[in-house]
Amino acid sequence: MIRVALRQFRTEGVIGLGLLVVFAIVLAITGPHLAHVYDAFESSCRAARDCATAPNPVLNLDKPLQGALPFVVAIAPALVGLFFGASLIARELETGTFRLAWTQSVTRRRWLAVKLGLVGVASMAIGGLLTWMADWWASPLDAVNQNRFGVANFSFHGVAPIGYAAFAFALGAAAGVLLRRTVAAMAVTGAGFVAARLAVTYWVRPHLASPVHEFLPLATASGPGFVFGEAQGTMYLNAYTQNGFHTPAIGQVALTAPLVKVPNGWVYSTTALDKAGHAPTSHYLFQTCPVIKQLSNQLAASAPNTPGAKPDAINACITKLASTIHTIVSYQPASRFWPFQWAEMGIFLAAALALCGLTYWWLRRLYA
Amino acid sequence: MTAVLEASGLGKRYGHKWALSECTLVIPAGKVVGLVGPNGAGKTTLLELSVGLLRPDAGSIAVLGGQPGTSPSQLARVGFVAQETPTYAGMSTRDRLWLGARMNPSWDEALAEARIEQLGLDSRQKAGKLSGGQRAQLALTLAVAKRPELLLLDEPVARLDPLARREFLQGLMEVVAEHGASVILSSHLVADLERVCDYLVVLVDSRVRLAGDIDELLASHHLLTGPRHDRDALPHDQQVISESHTDKQSSLVVRADDPILDPSWSVEQLDLEDLVLAYMSHEVEADRRPKLEVRS
Amino acid sequence: MIEFHLNKRSGVAPYQQIVQQVRHALRLGFLDVDDQLPTVKEVVATVAINPNTVLKAYKELEHLGLVAARPGVGTFVIRTLSDDSLAAHGPLRHDLKRWLEKARQAGLDEESIEALFRDVLWSTSAQGVA
Numbered sequence: 130m131i132r133v134a135l136r137q138f139r140t141e142g143v144i145g146l147g148l149l150v151v152f153a154i155v156l157a158i159t160g161p162h163l164a165h166v167y168d169a170f171e172s173s174c175r176a177a178r179d180c181a182t183a184p185n186p187v188l189n190l191d192k193p194l195q196g197a198l199p200f201v202v203a204i205a206p207a208l209v210g211l212f213f214g215a216s217l218i219a220r221e222l223e224t225g226t227f228r229l230a231w232t233q234s235v236t237r238r239r240w241l242a243v244k245l246g247l248v249g250v251a252s253m254a255i256g257g258l259l260t261w262m263a264d265w266w267a268s269p270l271d272a273v274n275q276n277r278f279g280v281a282n283f284s285f286h287g288v289a290p291i292g293y294a295a296f297a298f299a300l301g302a303a304a305g306v307l308l309r310r311t312v313a314a315m316a317v318t319g320a321g322f323v324a325a326r327l328a329v330t331y332w333v334r335p336h337l338a339s340p341v342h343e344f345l346p347l348a349t350a351s352g353p354g355f356v357f358g359e360a361q362g363t364m365y366l367n368a369y370t371q372n373g374f375h376t377p378a379i380g381q382v383a384l385t386a387p388l389v390k391v392p393n394g395w396v397y398s399t400t401a402l403d404k405a406g407h408a409p410t411s412h413y414l415f416q417t418c419p420v421i422k423q424l425s426n427q428l429a430a431s432a433p434n435t436p437g438a439k440p441d442a443i444n445a446c447i448t449k450l451a452s453t454i455h456t457i458v459s460y461q462p463a464s465r466f467w468p469f470q471w472a473e474m475g476i477f478l479a480a481a482l483a484l485c486g487l488t489y490w491w492l493r494r495l496y497a
Numbered sequence: 498m499t500a501v502l503e504a505s506g507l508g509k510r511y512g513h514k515w516a517l518s519e520c521t522l523v524i525p526a527g528k529v530v531g532l533v534g535p536n537g538a539g540k541t542t543l544l545e546l547s548v549g550l551l552r553p554d555a556g557s558i559a560v561l562g563g564q565p566g567t568s569p570s571q572l573a574r575v576g577f578v579a580q581e582t583p584t585y586a587g588m589s590t591r592d593r594l595w596l597g598a599r600m601n602p603s604w605d606e607a608l609a610e611a612r613i614e615q616l617g618l619d620s621r622q623k624a625g626k627l628s629g630g631q632r633a634q635l636a637l638t639l640a641v642a643k644r645p646e647l648l649l650l651d652e653p654v655a656r657l658d659p660l661a662r663r664e665f666l667q668g669l670m671e672v673v674a675e676h677g678a679s680v681i682l683s684s685h686l687v688a689d690l691e692r693v694c695d696y697l698v699v700l701v702d703s704r705v706r707l708a709g710d711i712d713e714l715l716a717s718h719h720l721l722t723g724p725r726h727d728r729d730a731l732p733h734d735q736q737v738i739s740e741s742h743t744d745k746q747s748s749l750v751v752r753a754d755d756p757i758l759d760p761s762w763s764v765e766q767l768d769l770e771d772l773v774l775a776y777m778s779h780e781v782e783a784d785r786r787p788k789l790e791v792r793s
Numbered sequence: 794m795i796e797f798h799l800n801k802r803s804g805v806a807p808y809q810q811i812v813q814q815v816r817h818a819l820r821l822g823f824l825d826v827d828d829q830l831p832t833v834k835e836v837v838a839t840v841a842i843n844p845n846t847v848l849k850a851y852k853e854l855e856h857l858g859l860v861a862a863r864p865g866v867g868t869f870v871i872r873t874l875s876d877d878s879l880a881a882h883g884p885l886r887h888d889l890k891r892w893l894e895k896a897r898q899a900g901l902d903e904e905s906i907e908a909l910f911r912d913v914l915w916s917t918s919a920q921g922v923a
Contacts, residue, residue: 130599133600136596224586226584228545228579229579229584229585232575232576232577233572233596233643234569234601234643236568493552497549497552497565668838670841671834674834674838675834692807692841692842692843695845695846
């Protein structure tokens with residue numbers, strides 16, 4: 130039965146392998162150059178002692194590929210699900226060949242187990258290999274950006290994509306049995322996969338472990354700033370706003386915390402709070418720093434939304450506020466990257482197994 | 498002699514509609530069974546239940562003494578050719594034989610190849626390019642090569658031209674003569690089956706109307722024509738299957754084990770098609786005995 | 794080797810038709826003692842009928858003492874129905890052909906020829922001539 134399943138999978142398998150090989154060749158050609166540029170720059174900036182500030186030219190290399198890579202790694206599992214999974218059983222049901230396949234001397238259970246197992250493993254292998262190659266290629270960039278754990282990048286590194294591929298495949302197979310039409314199953318698989326990925330990324334992953342809270346002084350290199358609610362619209366003074374930030378009412382001001390970068394960590398939020406844990410009120414801010422009232426009027430007169438160099442008066446104001454207000458960073462430390470990866474892979478693998486069980490149960494229920 | 502198929506109160510429904518209901522049959526081994534009935538009567542349902550492609554919703558069924566489709570050995574003993582002979586269109590004949598060999602431990606490669614050669618099929622040709630007759634013959638070869646004890650064929654000749662039909666039946670009979678398999682083949686035309694069948698099951702509207710050995714059925718049914726009679730005027734052991742009356746004349750199809758001695762009747766033998774038609778129009782008995790079985 | 798055919802419309806049971814065709818062949822000398830009858834498989838491969846029908850026919854022929862089955866080899870003729878009169882068949886055939894020509898020229902159709910022949914056959918056999 131194993132060889133039969135392989136034979137039936139031959140066309141898709143060859144195409145998948147071919148694409149993988151093309152991908153590998155493209156990366157193999159461009160990858161070493163990237164690493165070389167990175168290394169060269171590192172040694173030169175060390176000599177010039179400006180590593181912290183000078184931009185690494187590797188960021189400008191192969192820009193199209195830099196953009197395409199996450200895309201490819203993102204859609205590969207979905208494609209695997211669509212083309213390997215959705216057609217696996219649906220095609221046999223659609224064309225009636227199941228009447229041939231299930232009247233040989235192979236039981237339903239064995240037939241399904243081998244088909245799901247073989248193609249499932251192939252899907253996971255493709256997902257894993259693709260991610261591993263992309264990881265290797267992008268390692269110089271990762272070394273510069275140090276943002277592996279961020280929401281955007283997490284899904285394109287490590288082992289989680291293996292779980293995505295398994296899940297997409299199992300979803301395709303289940304949709305195939307339920308809908309009995311290949312095209313409809315593909316549509317459902319695509320939509321379901323996207324929905325599941327979004328759900329896990331935004332509703333599950335943040336809660337896998339409680340974030341670490343750390344206290345930092347208020348003033349750092351980038352920020353803090355002020356946000357003014359004005360009649361003609363919100364105005365920003367050196368402010369970086371994050372998700373969930375409430376713009377102040379007209380005539381009010383709010384203090385925004387500086388951006389904090391945790392190398393290879395995942396920052397949830399930074400907030401400016403006093404020792405009691407409350408955000409400073411507009412009234413308190415105007416009281417402590419009367420100068421910001423003047424600034425807001427000036428800003429209203431000229432162009433709004435100007436984050437830029439702070440006037441010295443603002444710096445003095447910030448120093449004053451720093452005695453009572455500090456920054457609280459909520460984040461996952463870099464050391465948790467791999468546990469999170471394994472956890473996410475585990476979630477999707479478990480879902481894949483559940484879907485395989487559903488596929489088997491539904492098949493037996495419908496047919497015998 | 499053991500039965501190849503034993504069904505008891507067997508039923509299958511789709512939604513609220515029963516495709517097969519209260520089916521009770523005991524089909525003996527060593528026969529070529531014709532399963533006859535109009536389209537939608539439940540023939541495909543019965544065959545697919547027998548081969549484990551469907552799960553019963555009522556009653557039970559045993560094939561060759563076992564539950565259909567449950568174990569590799571059970572699956573190996575029953576060959577199936579589905580309606581419209583589904584094929585993997587992109588696979589060549591040779592690939593298809595390979596598939597059969599790998600999926601059936603009891604596969605007889607020599608037999609399969611001999612038949613392919615006898616049929617004159619090019620082993621490299623893709624299944625999608627075969628003619629209807631060739632596909633039917635290939636499907637039969639694939640079902641037969643695993644040496645089953647029972648062969649089930651769902652409307653195998655429905656779409657074939659007369660020559661292809663004749664060749665298919667010749668091939669099928671050769672298989673029966675050589676390997677002694679029991680066969681159940683279905684059709685909505687009696688004419689397709691009467692050359693080759695020696696046992697008959699008539700299915701109409703999801704129910705079995707008639708089941709029995711053809712020679713015995715033909716011997717025990719008679720066509721009576723004569724002056725206008727009421728059906729109740731007949732003796733009890735003569736069961737009226739179908740009747741038609743004009744104001745002066747009556748024609749009755751009657752089942753009786755003893756000879757008809759009433760001189761007012763002209764008694765004739767029926768041919769198989771007329772017999773089947775008589776049962777197709779016969780209303781099911783009020784006491785819910787769904788079929789008349791001729792016991793051997 | 795004899796080849797069988799099935800006439801569905803004749804009203805005669807298939808196995809009887811085979812028996813009759815064998816007897817017919819024996820009478821006309823197409824089959825002689827020690828000739829082998831086709832195997833069941835060969836028969837059904839040319840005439841698509843149930844093998845049991847053929848078996849039944851061969852059993853009947855055995856019962857009539859005309860054939861015998863040799864296990865593992867086949868079914869063979871053991872008695873013929875033609876007799877010395879077979880030699881007379883040739884000239885009789887010739888005469889019959891001429892008679893038929895005459896009958897056709899006289900305007901008789903097939904049905905009339907058959908009716909005439911049967912009538913004479915029966916009436917003469919009733920008189921004890923045969």
